[in-house]
Amino acid sequence: MIEGHPATEIMKLSEDFKMDLIVIGSLGITGLKKYLLGSVTESVIRHSKVPMLVVY
Numbered sequence: 001m002i003e004g005h006p007a008t009e010i011m012k013l014s015e016d017f018k019m020d021l022i023v024i025g026s027l028g029i030t031g032l033k034k035y036l037l038g039s040v041t042e043s044v045i046r047h048s049k050v051p052m053l054v055v056y
Contacts, residue, residue, distance in 0.1 A: 010048075026055070
């Protein structure tokens with residue numbers, strides 16, 4: 001278990017372990033809100049140097 005802000009820790013681990021891809025889920029919301037991402041997912045997308053795959 002790792003403590004800290006989830007987005008920061010995900011990005012730090014991905015770089016430390018030289019990961020090729022980050023797979024992350026979006027919010028499980030239907031309707032109009034399904035096109036919006038969660039705050040952690042959005043933060044990782046915006047700041048990560050590692051390619052990402054977002055699963056809906």
